[in-house]
Amino acid sequence: MIRHARLIAAAAGITLLATGCGAAEEAGRPVTLHLFAAASLQEPFEELGEQFESEHEGVDVEFNFAGSSTLVEQIRQGAPADVFASANTSTMDTLVEAGLQGADPVDFAANTLMIAVPRGNPADVADLQSLTAEDLNLVVCAAEVPCGAATETVEEATGLEFAPVSEEQSVTDVLNKVTSGEADAGLVYVTDVRTAGDAVEGIEFAEAASAVNTYPITTVGDAANAELGQEFVELVTGKTGQEILAGHGFDAP
Amino acid sequence: MSSLPRWVLIPALLGGLFVLLPLMAMALRVHWTHFGELITSESSLAALRLSLQTSAASAALCVLCGVPMSLLLARSEFRGLSLLRSLVLIPLVLPPVVGGIALLYTFGRQGLLGGHLEVLGLQIAFSTTAVVLAQTFVALPFLVISLEGALRTAGTRYEAAAASLGARPSRVLLRVTLPLVMPALLSGTVLSFARALGEFGATITFAGSLQGTTRTLPLEIYLQRESDPEAAVALSFVLMIVAVAVIAVARRRVPS
Incomplete structure (x- = not known):
């Protein structure tokens, strides 16, 4: 009988210990x-x-x-x-x-668009109008992604028609084409130009206000x-x- | 078949399921009611046309350069041959994006050759040529590896016999060597075509993406995923059908 009681006590102790451990683990x-x-x-x-x-x-x-x-x-x-x-x-x-x-x-x-050009601005881009120059390698986002939709809005608001050499999948792809010097100019977000540091130069344009992107x-x-x-x-x-x-x-x- | 132990069947079946199940799962997701209009949209057709054209051009380039490469690798003996073979096969194991970056630093405007090419009035970046270059870069090893293997298996006995009968080297090559490895050449060509058709990473890194110029079917699928997943699934299905058709044609032409 005593042995029995001891066993029960031991079992109870183990259970207590186990639940105690469980709770501690839960918290930690x-x-x-x-x-x-x-x-x-x-x-x-x-x-x-x-x-x-x-x-x-x-x-x-x-x-x-x-x-x-x-x-x-x-x-x-x-x-x-x-x-x-x-x-x-x-x-x-x-x-x-x-x-x-x-x-x-x-x-x-919120984020707005900005023109990004490679360091030194080799194609002498000055404003949005100069992006329509014939021999300029312009890269933008495809209309299917947010930055491309913003680009389209800017085009509509200004009546300009861009003829990009590439419509990229993401704003990062556009930025890469500019930093590597493949593109003469790209349309990216203000924040992207900042992230890219010295590799690119940013050119603001007033018409960007027509396509504010909200997060x-x-x-x-x-x-x-x-x-x-x-x-x-x-x-x-x-x-x-x-x-x-x-x-x-x-x-x- | 009867000589195989039966347990081989289980992993083989599992492997088969592993390949087929995802393809079936995708086919189940296709919205058949809109299928026609989804795949006949202007952008889809432009992408399909561009993909077929560039892949055909890449396969042709692979044959043009790959056959002589395989011949040299299989028939010549010199120090560093095995090292050279490994180097040639690098695109096989390289992530395509890395290939794209490498091509960019070679043929891009600021690249090793790109600057000189631009002086000559040639711009490769953002052109269909860039797509063909990217596809050829990743597809070439497929042709080389299958043809070189066949050349080694075929051996040089017939070539030696032809030469001893007075045939000049070019004649031996065209009348003996190439006919012997024709099945491997055909399947290697089809493989490189199929690899070019599926090329994505090197193209998007190096060539850009513009409808009708550089946006091949895989790039179009990736882009459609952003705005119209249904169209992306439909186009994926088309690409799969084209791939299956290509392989079926190759299998029929090549007697095993």
Whole structure:
């Protein structure tokens, strides 16, 4: 009988120990927050991610930077995303149409187009008008991607007709063609010119105001870490987030 | 077949499924009601036409340069031959994007040769020529590797016999050597055509993307994915059919 009682006690002790361990593990286990963000947001978001990690102990921030449409497609196919930040409203609309948003999307930044030319401006580009010169190698984004849609809007607003030698898949591809000197000029975002540093020169044009690109952000519907995701959204839309974004050349929405 | 152990069947079937299942899954996603209009849009047709033209040009270039290359690799003996062979086959294992970057630094405007070519009034960047160069770069090893293997297997006995009967080297090459390896030459050509047809990475890095000039079918598919996934799936299906047709034709022509 005594032996029996001892056994029970031991069993109870083990159980207690086991649950105790379990709880401790639960609390100490690092949580990974999956952030899906448009490629152009890489630099400011990595900064924000570091800040978020330092403010939340045990939270790991993991980024997936890619074209906004690619990200939406990945989320639709079940990729684990907690937050989605898009480079334009129409791509965010696709996510909302699919009912995958966790909250109403909030606009948090804006970006405008700029002419990028290789260092030294070999083709003497001065303004938007000079992009229509016949022997100029102009590279733009294809109309199917956000920066290309913005380019089309600028064309419509100014009545100019560009004859690009290439319509690239992404703004990064356009920038690469300019930095490598293959293209004489390209239309990219203000923030891209800043990222490229000394390799390119940026030329502003007034007509850019006709095609402002707005960046919305939201949590994802069945996210594993909805609350943390919401906190990150608040960080981005809050004072710190806005300051960091402005530091990378983004405008306020 | 009867001499094979039965267990071979299981991994073989799994492997077969692994290849066929994704293709079937894609075919299931095609919206057949819109299929016709999706693949006959102006941009789709332009991409298909450009792809077929450039791939044919690349395959021709591969034959033109690849046959002499295979002959040299298979029939000559010198120090460094195996090293040379490895170098020639590099595009086979190189990521195509890396190939594109390498081509850019060679034929681009700021490249090794590009600057000189531009003086002569030739601009390769952003032209259809750039697409053909990119495709040839990645497709050439496919022809060389299959032809060189066949040449080594065929051996030199018939060539020696022809030569001893008084045939000059060119005659031996055209009447003996090449007819012997014709099946391998044909399948190598088809392989390089198919590889050129599927080329994406080197093209997008080196040639750019413009409808009717440089935007081949794989680039069009990648772009359509951004705005119209349905069209991308339909075009992928077309590309798959073309690939299957090419392989079927090659198999029929080449007696095993």
